[in-house]
Amino acid sequence: MLGSEILDVAIGVVFVFVIVSLICTAVREGLEGWLKTRATHLEQGIRHLLHDRDAQGLARHVFEHPLIFGLFPGRYDPQVKSGSWPMALTRGRNLPSYVPSRNFALALMDIAARGPDTDEVNSDSATEVISLEAVRANIRNLGNPAVQRVLLMAIDTAQGDFERAVSNVEAWYDSGMDRVSGWYKRSTQWILFAIGLFVAVALNVNTVAIADYLYQQKAAREALVAEAQSAAGDSNYLDKKYEDVRVNLQKLQLPIGWSNTTLISNGAGGTSQQSGWQWLEVLAGWLVTAFAATLGAPFWFDLLNKIMVIRSTVKPHEKSPEEGSEDRQIGKEQLPVPASTSTANKSPSAPVTEPVVATTQASASATAPRPKTVGLPDAIDGCDVDILNFTADEDLPAAEGGVA
Amino acid sequence: MAYSLTWLAAVLKDAGLKVATVDGWENRGSGDVGEIRGVLCHHTAGPQQGNMPSLATILNGRPDLPGPLAQLGLGRDGTFYVIAAGRCNHAGAGNWRGTTKGNTHFIGIEAENTGKEDNFPWPAVQLDAYQRGVAAIFRHLKLEVDCCAGHREYALPSGRKTDPTLDMVAFRTGVSSFLADGLPAPVLIPAMEPEGPGGGPGRPTLRRNTTGEFVLYLQRILGVEQAGTFGPKTEAAVREFQRQHRMVPDGIVGPKTWAALDAQLSPAPVAAMGLG
Numbered sequence: 001m002l003g004s005e006i007l008d009v010a011i012g013v014v015f016v017f018v019i020v021s022l023i024c025t026a027v028r029e030g031l032e033g034w035l036k037t038r039a040t041h042l043e044q045g046i047r048h049l050l051h052d053r054d055a056q057g058l059a060r061h062v063f064e065h066p067l068i069f070g071l072f073p074g075r076y077d078p079q080v081k082s083g084s085w086p087m088a089l090t091r092g093r094n095l096p097s098y099v100p101s102r103n104f105a106l107a108l109m110d111i112a113a114r115g116p117d118t119d120e121v122n123s124d125s126a127t128e129v130i131s132l133e134a135v136r137a138n139i140r141n142l143g144n145p146a147v148q149r150v151l152l153m154a155i156d157t158a159q160g161d162f163e164r165a166v167s168n169v170e171a172w173y174d175s176g177m178d179r180v181s182g183w184y185k186r187s188t189q190w191i192l193f194a195i196g197l198f199v200a201v202a203l204n205v206n207t208v209a210i211a212d213y214l215y216q217q218k219a220a221r222e223a224l225v226a227e228a229q230s231a232a233g234d235s236n237y238l239d240k241k242y243e244d245v246r247v248n249l250q251k252l253q254l255p256i257g258w259s260n261t262t263l264i265s266n267g268a269g270g271t272s273q274q275s276g277w278q279w280l281e282v283l284a285g286w287l288v289t290a291f292a293a294t295l296g297a298p299f300w301f302d303l304l305n306k307i308m309v310i311r312s313t314v315k316p317h318e319k320s321p322e323e324g325s326e327d328r329q330i331g332k333e334q335l336p337v338p339a340s341t342s343t344a345n346k347s348p349s350a351p352v353t354e355p356v357v358a359t360t361q362a363s364a365s366a367t368a369p370r371p372k373t374v375g376l377p378d379a380i381d382g383c384d385v386d387i388l389n390f391t392a393d394e395d396l397p398a399a400e401g402g403v404a
Numbered sequence: 405m406a407y408s409l410t411w412l413a414a415v416l417k418d419a420g421l422k423v424a425t426v427d428g429w430e431n432r433g434s435g436d437v438g439e440i441r442g443v444l445c446h447h448t449a450g451p452q453q454g455n456m457p458s459l460a461t462i463l464n465g466r467p468d469l470p471g472p473l474a475q476l477g478l479g480r481d482g483t484f485y486v487i488a489a490g491r492c493n494h495a496g497a498g499n500w501r502g503t504t505k506g507n508t509h510f511i512g513i514e515a516e517n518t519g520k521e522d523n524f525p526w527p528a529v530q531l532d533a534y535q536r537g538v539a540a541i542f543r544h545l546k547l548e549v550d551c552c553a554g555h556r557e558y559a560l561p562s563g564r565k566t567d568p569t570l571d572m573v574a575f576r577t578g579v580s581s582f583l584a585d586g587l588p589a590p591v592l593i594p595a596m597e598p599e600g601p602g603g604g605p606g607r608p609t610l611r612r613n614t615t616g617e618f619v620l621y622l623q624r625i626l627g628v629e630q631a632g633t634f635g636p637k638t639e640a641a642v643r644e645f646q647r648q649h650r651m652v653p654d655g656i657v658g659p660k661t662w663a664a665l666d667a668q669l670s671p672a673p674v675a676a677m678g679l680g
Contacts, residue, residue, distance in 0.1 A: 126504055138505075378504070381493055383512075394639065396459065399612070404590075404592060
C-alpha cells in the first residue's frame with residue numbers, strides 16, 4: 001500500500017513548489033513591470049487582429065480612441081515595425097498591457113459609426129446616435145475591408161440586438177487575444193525557467209534534498225503538511241505578497257537557503273563533505289525546482305488541492321476536484337495573460353463559432369450588388385477647391401427650357 | 405444601377421427651370437445618398453469666364469478628391485446642370501440642425517460664382533433660379549425651408565467655409581415665398597417672335613440642336629462655321645454675343661436676342677431675311 005509518508009512527502013514538495021512558483025511569479029511581474037513586454041505583445045496582437053501591421057490605419061485609430069487612449073500615459077507612437085515580432089525581452093513602451101474587450105468593441109463600433117477622428121464634429125451632441133444601422137451604414141469609416149467584414153458579420157448575426165453585436169466583437173477580440181497570450185507565453189517561457197533556476201540557486205531550493213529530508217524527519221513532515229493543509233483551504237493563498245511568501249518559506253524549517261546547508265547534511269544524515277556526485281545531485285535538485293517553477297503557482301496549488309483530497313478521509317466527491325480549478329481562476333495566473341482572461345474563454349466561445357458558421361452567408365450577401373451603399377467618408381468636400389480644368393461654354397451639355 | 409435622386413431633373417424642369425443633364429448622371433455618385441434632409445448651397449469659387457467653368461471639376465473631382473462634388477451645378481444663366489443622382493463630396497464636416505453627415509444627407513448645389521467682389525451681386529436670373537430650384541426640391545421632398553443651409557452655415561469648425569456669398573436668411577425668405585405657391589412660374593422663352601422685324605411673321609427661337617435657314621443665318625452673323633445645325637460652338641458664340649450686350653448669356657436666340665442681333669446689323673440683310 002502506498003505509505004502515507006510518500007503522500008506527505010509529495011504534499012510537502014508540492015507545497016514548496018507552490019511557494020517557489022509564487023516567488024518566481026513575483027520576480028517575473030517585477031521584470032514585466034520594468035520591461036512592459038506584455039504591452040508590446042498586446043499592441044502587436046491588436047495590429048495583427050486589425051490587419052494593420054504598420055499601425056498607420058485602424059490600429060492607430062483604435063489606440064487613439066478616447067476609450068483606449070486613457071488606458072496609457074502619453075501618446076501612441078508605434079515604433080516596432082511590422083514583421084519584427086517582439087522578443088521575450090523586448091522593451092515595451094507606455095502602452096496598455098490590458099485592454100478590456102468591451103472598451104475595444106465599443107471603440108471599434110464608435111469609429112465605424114462616427115469616423116476615426118476625435119474632433120469637434122464627432123464629439124458634438126448632434127452626431128449620429130450609435131445604432132447597428134448607423135454602424136452598418138458608415139462601416140467604410142473603418143477603411144479596413146477585413147475588419148469591416150468582421151463587424152458586418154457581428155452586426156448581422158446580432159439580429160438587431162446592439163449588446164449582442166458588441167459581445168460578438170468582444171468574442172472576436174478575445175479569441176485573437178487568446179492567441180496573443182499563447183504567443184506571449186511561449187516567448188517568455190525560457191525567462192520563467194531562468195528566473196526559476198535563479199531562485200532555486202539563490203535560495204538553494206534543492207528538491208531532492210527536501211524530499212530526502214521530509215522522508216526522514218517525521219516531525220518536519222507533519223508540520224509542513226499541516227501548513228499545506230491550511231494553505232490549501234485558503235483560496236486567496238495565491239494572492240499573497242512576495243514578503244509573506246518568503247517569510248512563509250523560511251518558517252517551514254526546510255533545508256533551504258545557503259546558511260542552513262548543515263541542516264541538509266545533518267538531516268540527510270550524510271557527511272558534510274560534498275563529492276562531485278553530490279554536487280550533481282544538488283544541481284539536479286535545482287533544475288527540478290526550476291522546471292517546477294515554470295509550471296506556475298496555480299498548477300501546483302491545483303495539484304496540492306488534489307493530493308489533499310486523496311489524502312483526506314473525506315470522500316473525494318464531497319470535496320470535488322473542480323473546486324481546485326475554481327481556485328485557479330480566482331488566483332493569480334502563472335502568466336498574466338494580456339487582455340482576455342482565461343475565464344472568459346469558455347462562455348463566449350459559442351458566439352465565436354456561430355459567426356464563423358455564418359461566414360458563408362455573410363460573404364454571399366456581401367458580394368451581392370448593393371446599390372444602397374451609404375456612409376463613405378463624410379469629412380471630405382470639394383467645395384471651394386481650385387478649378388483645375390475649365391469647362392468652356394462649348395463643352396456644356398444641351399439644356400432644356402429657358403427663362404425669358 | 406441608378407441612384408436615388410433620379411427625380412431631380414424632372415422636378416426642376418417641372419418648376420419651369422432651365423435644366424441640362426450631364427450624360428450618365430443617373431448612375432453617378434460615390435455610393436447612394438441616405439435620407440435627404442435638405443439642400444446645401446455652395447458657390448464654386450471658379451473663374452469669371454464662361455457659364456459654368458467648374459462643371460468638369462464638379463463632375464470628375466480632382467486628383468486628390470474623388471468626384472462628383474455636387475449633385476447640381478447652377479450656371480450663371482440659371483441653368484441647372486444635373487450631374488449626379490448619388491452621393492457627392494460637397495459638404496464635409498459640419499452640422500446643420502443635427503445633421504452631421506452632409507455628404508450623405510444633403511443635396512449639394514454648386515452655383516457658379518467667383519465668391520469675390522467681381523461677382524457680387526449675383527446675376528438676378530441665377531439667384532432666381534437658385535431659389536426656385538431649392539423650392540422645387542423641397543416641395544418634392546416635403547421639407548421645410550429651414551432645411552436649406554449655406555455651406556458656411558453648416559461647415560465646422562466655424563469659418564472653415566465662406567460660401568455662398570449670399571445672405572442666407574434673405575435666400576431662405578425667397579425660397580419660402582416660392583414654396584408658398586403664390587408666385588407665378590417663370591415666364592418661358594416663347595417658341596417664336598411675336599412678330600418679325602417690319603411686321604412679318606416672327607422668327608423661331610433658336611437653341612441647341614435646332615436646324616434650318618435661320619440657324620445658317622445666325623451662324624453667318626456670328627461668324628461661326630455655317631453647318632446649319634445649332635451646335636455647341638454656335639451656342640458658345642451666342643452666349644458671348646449676349647454677354648457683350650449685357651443680356652442673360654443663356655445661349656438661346658429668342659425675341660430679345662433677335663432684337664439685339666438686328667440692332668447690330670445693318671437693316672439690309674434683315675430685310676433680305678424677312679423676305680427669305
